[in-house]
Amino acid sequence: AQSVTQPDIHITVSEGASLELRCNYSYGATPYLFWYVQSPGQGLQLLLKYFSGDTLVQGIKGFEAEFKRSQSSFNLRKPSVHWSDAAEYFCAVAPVTGNQFYFGTGTSLTVIP
Amino acid sequence: DTAVSQTPKYLVTQMGNDKSIKCEQNLGHDTMYWYKQDSKKFLKIMFSYNNKELIINETVPNRFSPKSPDKAHLNLHINSLELGDSAVYFCASSQASVIGDYNEQFFGPGTRLTVL
Numbered sequence: 001a002q003s004v005t006q007p008d009i010h011i012t013v014s015e016g017a018s019l020e021l022r023c024n025y026s027y028g029a030t031p032y033l034f035w036y037v038q039s040p041g042q043g044l045q046l047l048l049k050y051f052s053g054d055t056l057v058q059g060i061k062g063f064e065a066e067f068k069r070s071q072s073s074f075n076l077r078k079p080s081v082h083w084s085d086a087a088e089y090f091c092a093v094a095p096v097t098g099n100q101f102y103f104g105t106g107t108s109l110t111v112i113p
Numbered sequence: 114d115t116a117v118s119q120t121p122k123y124l125v126t127q128m129g130n131d132k133s134i135k136c137e138q139n140l141g142h143d144t145m146y147w148y149k150q151d152s153k154k155f156l157k158i159m160f161s162y163n164n165k166e167l168i169i170n171e172t173v174p175n176r177f178s179p180k181s182p183d184k185a186h187l188n189l190h191i192n193s194l195e196l197g198d199s200a201v202y203f204c205a206s207s208q209a210s211v212i213g214d215y216n217e218q219f220f221g222p223g224t225r226l227t228v229l
Contacts, residue, residue, distance in 0.1 A: 034217070043117075043203060043220040088154055100169055101218060103156040 003027075004093050006104035013081050014112050021076040021107050023091030031093040033074040034101070035065055038088040047089075050074060061085070086111045116140050117221035119204050125227045126194055134189045134224045136204030144168075145187035146205040146218065147179060156203070162187050191226075199228045 003026045013019055025031065032051050036044040048059025055067040065076045074091060091104040117138045126132055138145060146169075147159040161169035165181040176192040191198060204221040 036220075043222040044205075045220075046217050049217060090156065100158060100161065106154040106156075108154075 004091055004102050004104035006089075006091055006107050008107045009105070010108045010110070012110040012112060015083050016080050019076075019078045019081045019085070019109070021089050021091075021109070023074045023076065023104060025072050025074065025091075025093045027072075027093060027095070029096060030069060031095055033065075033067060034092040034094070035059065035063070035074075035076045036090045036092060036103075037061075038090065038106075040087070044090065047076070081109075081111055083111045083113070085109060117204055117206055117219050119202075119221040119224050121224060122222065123225050123227075125229065127229055128194055128196060130194050131190070131192045132194060132226070133191070134202055134204075134226070136187050136189070136221055138185055138204075138206040138219070138221075140206055140219060142206040142208050142219075143184055144207050145181065145184070146207075147187065147189050148203040148205065148220075150201040150203060150223070152200070160187075160189075194226075194228045196228050199226055201225050 005024045007022050034049045035047040037047050038044050047063050048057045048065055050057045050067045057065050063076060063078050065074055067074050086109055088106045088108050090106045092101045094101050120135045124132060144163045146161045148156050149159055150156045158171055159173045160179045162181045164184050178190045179187055181187045201223045203223045205218040207218045
């Protein structure tokens with residue numbers, strides 16, 4: 001069965017520090033991979049997605065993610081965090097066929113001054 | 114312009130009542146979804162409709178009935194509300210997926226349902 005794991009429930013970083021949010025998936029074949037961000041009281045916004053090709057994907061708001069097939073991982077990174085990045089971050093996978101998403105449990109990011 | 118909109122944003126009701134949540138998308142997408150996000154922020158798909166036809170129906174109590182009057186709307190009706198139905202419900206839409214050409218989902222702002 002497919003699953004998505006985000007091992008870190010909550011992360012706190014200082015403003016200006018670098019950030020890495022972890023995501024691991026379990027799936028029979030390489031799925032499509034996504035990162036979404038949910039600001040407080042808001043819906044989900046797509047940060048970036050990986051379908052194929054270059055394993056380093058650039059997204060909006062200065063985020064990037066790297067797909068590592070050998071580790072079944074798709075970690076999200078940002079070199080310098082801003083206070084406005086405080087939010088809930090969700091990793092999601094989708095099978096190559098069909099259009100169903102499977103979300104991880106989310107990582108809550110707190111940014112301190 | 115709001116791409117995916119939901120009404121109401123907040124819904125507080127008593128156990129046993131029947132309520133509906135409406136969703137509309139103006140993106141011209143063929144596929145729409147309902148997700149439930151519980152108190153631990155876990156997001157789980159409930160239903161998916163493609164061109165008004167049900168294509169995904171996860172294990173959801175039959176008290177939940179989606180209705181799609183046209184491909185731009187997917188409403189969620191809930192009968193006999195229970196305490197455990199309290200959650201945030203998100204609507205989403207995407208273009209119909211074609212093998213090898215996945216289209217992202219666009220989410221609405223959510224409806225926070227509280228059952229007392």
